Amino acid sequence: MIYFDNSATTKIEDSVLKxxxxASQEYFGNPSSLHKLGLKAFELLETSRKKIAxxxxxxxxxxxxxxxxxxxxNWIIKGTAFKKREFGKHIITTSIEHPSVMNSMRQLEELGYEVTYLPVDKTGHINVDDLKKAIRDDTILVSTMAVNNxxxxxxxxxxxxxxxxxxPSISFHVDAVQAIGKGIEDKIIDPRVDFYTFSGHKFHAPRGIGFIYMKEGKxxxxxxxxxxxxxxxxxxxxxxxxIAAMARALRLLKENESAKHDTMLKLKTMLVEHLEKMDNTHVFSKLDDNFAPHIICxxxxxxxxxxxxxxxEERDIYISTTSACSSKKGLExxxxxxxSTRENIATSAVRVSLDENNTEAEMNEFLKNLDEIHDHFQILN
Structure with a gap:
């Protein structure tokens, strides 16, 4: 099996599962309970929080x-909007956000908030000049993803x-779900950011757990x-x-992070350069510093x-359409x-998403199958 769908979810790491x-068996007390079992669980909870921090x-x-x-x-966007509503009801985001952001914005619009959706260029990036023009006296929040999923x-x-x-009165939120552990923190971590969103199952922790950063004083x-x-x-x-498992997964993720980045980038380069030599293909994920090393669309x-x-999938190779959250709905x-990609091109898009455990041998096997599949459909067309 070759698993190239890591942006949808990652496999839980063995020691993280352990x-x-x-923790489930030995720290089963409620952290809010006053007895020693509760205190034991509370200490593990706070130790994990400290380690993540x-x-x-x-x-x-x-x-x-x-x-x-x-x-x-949802919490950061709506929580900020509700907290700051007396100061304004204008929010700025981008036109390519995750559904959890886009649908939160639409809910707020139904409640009387105004949202500006910044456009993106042909490479999927916003123009900061558009942001400057969009800021108003009643703007309370700017929300953008760090890495497009x-x-x-x-x-x-x-x-x-x-x-x-x-x-300084405008809150700044960054959805960093796809950015953590990819060796690009220098591009996305900034003291001006007030809120970050993270999700454990994107870095080999269990599903159903994550954390946010809320700057002191916010x-x-x-x-x-x-x-x-x-x-x-x-x-x-x-x-x-x-939570304890996520803390361990994060520690493992941070070990030799630059080497992991290089591994993913090497595999991405193999795929992109191969695709660029093929007929009747489009590659949307570039080989430059403005793109993450693990996603190839x-x-x-x-x-x-x-x-x-x-x-x-019939060949035991797992990739996805462009977003796992929308793939079963068959959405463009x-x-x-x-x-502004033509619809007939956009509906053909697929996504390969890597992690540090993928290998060159897997990519070579993937490329072999890619050639066969490509040639098969070229004959049919």
Whole structure:
């Protein structure tokens, strides 16, 4: 089996699963309970929070646990909008965001908020000048993804941050779900950012766990009322085993991160250079510093994306259409549409997404099968 769908989810790492199992069996108390079993679980919870903060160079009290990227994005966007509504109801985002962001924005629009959706160019990047023009006196939030989940475009986070240096009252949120552990933190981590979203299952932790960064001094409204966990901001009994497992997964992810980046980039280069020599293909993920090393979006022209996915699956090779969140709905790529890509091309797009465990031998096997599949459909067409 060759698994090239790591942007959808990653396989849980063996030692991470062991941590989860041990924590489930030995730290099963409720962290809010007063007895020693509860205290034991609470200590594990806070030790995990501290470890995550250290690994990310955050302060411990700036880390809050969630169920994953979707909850994190919803919480930050809506929580900021509700907290700052007396100061304005204008939000700026981009036209290529994840559905958890886009649908949050649409919900806020129904509540009377105004949202500006910045366009992207042919490579999937925004123009910072468009951001400058969009800022108004009543703008309260700018929200953008760090790495696009469909084509891997890295947004100019540092440039956006420098613009927002002049607007300290505007909150700045970055969806970093696809960016963590890819050796590109220097492009996406900036002191001007007020909120980051992260999801554990994107880096070999269990599903259903994630965390957000909320800069010291910033405030958002809670979305869930209840027992007052996470400093009264995110109620619900904490998933202590998954949190401990996520802390371990993050530590493993950060080990030799530059070497892991180089591994992914080498494999990406093999695929992109191979595709560029083929007829009737389009490659949307470039080999430059403005793209992440692990995502390659391309087409076999004239073949629908889901057909290509299932043809590879028959050979025990797993890739995806452009977004796992939309693939079963058969939707055209929202990113490629925003890039003004012709519909017949956009509906042919598929995504290969790598991680540090993929190998050159796997890529060579993938390329062999790619050639065979390409030639087969060329004959049919």
């Amino acid at each position: 941590t989860y199992n041990v 250290e690994l990310m160079n955050f302060k411990t009290h700036e880390v809050f646990f969630t169920s994953g990227g979707t909850e994190g994005n 469909e084509i891997g475009a890295i947004q100019p986070i540092k440039e956006i941050a420098r613009v927002l240096d002049n607007y 405030q958002i409204e809670p979305l869930m009322a209840g027992g007052g966990q996470e400093k009264n901001l995110r109620s619900g009994t904490e998933n202590t085993p998954a 391309f087409t076999l022209d004239g073949v629908r994306g889901e057909t290509t996915v299932h043809t590879f 790529s929202s990113t490629l549409k925003a890039m």
